[in-house]
Amino acid sequence: MIKLMAWQTELTRQRLLDAAVQEFAEFGGAGCRVDRIAKRAGISKERLYGYFGDKEALFTQVLRQELARLAAAVPLSDEQARDLGEYAGRVLRHHREHPALLRLLYWEGLERGGEAVVDELGRAGYYEEKVAAVARAQRDGYLTASISAAELMYAVIALAGWWAAAPQVCRILTGAVTPPGGRGDAAVPGEEAVVAMVRRMSVPDHGAGAVGR
Amino acid sequence: MIKLMAWQTELTRQRLLDAAVQEFAEFGGAGCRVDRIAKRAGISKERLYGYFGDKEALFTQVLRQELARLAAAVPLSDEQARDLGEYAGRVLRHHREHPALLRLLYWEGLERGGEAVVDELGRAGYYEEKVAAVARAQRDGYLTASISAAELMYAVIALAGWWAAAPQVCRILTGAVTPPGGRGDAAVPGEEAVVAMVRRMSVPDHGAGAVGR
DNA sequence: CCGAACTCCAACTGGATAGTTGGATCTTGA
DNA sequence: TCAAGATCCAACTATCCAGTTGGAGTTCGG
CATH class of the missing domain: 1.10.357.10 (Tetracycline Repressor, domain 2)
Known part of the structure; x- marks a missing residue:
């Protein structure tokens, strides 16, 4: 049985992603700060790393999703x-x-x-x-x-x-x-x-x- | 009497500035590294700070000079x-x-x-x-x-x-x-x-x- | 009610980097 | 030859920041 993802996890993830889009758009890859993304999303930094692994992976994710769109x-x-x-x-x-x-x-x-x-x-x-x-x-x-x-x-x-x-x-x-x-x-x-x-x-x-x- | 700037100071300064232009152009303000600029110029970091004060001032200097040109x-x-x-x-x-x-x-x-x-x-x-x-x-x-x-x-x-x-x-x-x-x-x-x-x-x-x- | 997964948070580690310092060496003008 | 200033260099400090950890609180399914 696949885990049904009840809970807010998808929302949490999305909030982080949205915050990351804003942060990256504003400061770029070198200028952005992971702490700021977490604060902006209102989600703990620990969760961010839990979901995305590291800054680089998050950046890549943001670029892939948003630029294809x-x-x-x-x-x-x-x-x-x-x-x-x-x-x-x-x-x-x-x-x-x-x-x-x-x-x-x-x-x-x-x-x-x-x-x-x-x-x-x-x-x-x-x-x-x-x-x-x-x-x-x-x-x-x-x-x-x-x-x-x-x-x-x-x-x-x-x-x-x-x-x-x-x-x-x-x-x-x-x-x-x-x-x-x-x-x-x-x-x-x-x-x-x-x-x-x-x-x-x-x-x-x-x-x-x-x-x- | 105004100091005549004999010596290579002007050349040294210019080398640093040129290296900074390249470095900033390549990596931007957030991505550039002071050590790299010095190495690129073949001039010690100490001289860089002696001439320009800090990274921010150097960046400003580079922008002013090059973008006006x-x-x-x-x-x-x-x-x-x-x-x-x-x-x-x-x-x-x-x-x-x-x-x-x-x-x-x-x-x-x-x-x-x-x-x-x-x-x-x-x-x-x-x-x-x-x-x-x-x-x-x-x-x-x-x-x-x-x-x-x-x-x-x-x-x-x-x-x-x-x-x-x-x-x-x-x-x-x-x-x-x-x-x-x-x-x-x-x-x-x-x-x-x-x-x-x-x-x-x-x-x-x-x-x-x-x-x- | 229990356990598992989600979440928070604060503190921590380690590495990279801006900026400083002190001493040695070299250049130039006097 | 001397003094002043230019240069180098390596080591040092302090800070910032990515990423980790542990523990405590929360929310769900069963």
């Missing part, structure tokens, strides 16, 4: 791929609502980007699907063929998410210099602007484009 | 602002040749992005100049006016530099999944693609645009 978070059907700008807008909105995941992605990139990364094959699937959808939209004349599908996806992701990687530059760019000891807010680029930029860059080259008509 | 690195005259794509290409090339500085920028963004940042006012100047140049190019009809100058600059910087923030995603996007224990290379987007994307998004809206003709 992130890659799959904003779907892209063939239909939708015909207006990449709209898609970029949705990606931007998603990131704005879940900035922690975006930061997680960047920590992973800076701290471990050189090595093979957690669940690389699995995550690759999500991106491949989207690139393929874009390629089909190009083939059918809804998007320019003068830029590769992968590079169009690159542009979408970069434009929709760069602000979280360098918020200080965004603040400077928009002229919102942080004055007293105030915590400068995110300074996300305007959604309409991102939508417009991606549309303009991806629109078919001339004549009877099918997009928008 | 980075902001000023790729100039943008009014003339050049008329072809933003070409400018994006230059920025990309610069980043590709000095990836350490780009990583420095991202570490700063992730670790300290929320707070007011080193030399924010000084650095703002460099960006303001460029935004202003773009705005003039828009006013004169060389670039679309449908996207704000600041947001166009945002796009240029994001497209030219995002790859270093999330190299793992770039690797996945381009299908170059890291196989053995191999250190996956940077997977920088193609320069022509970036140039093309920025040109397409910034081209004047219709009719007698002055660009490229």
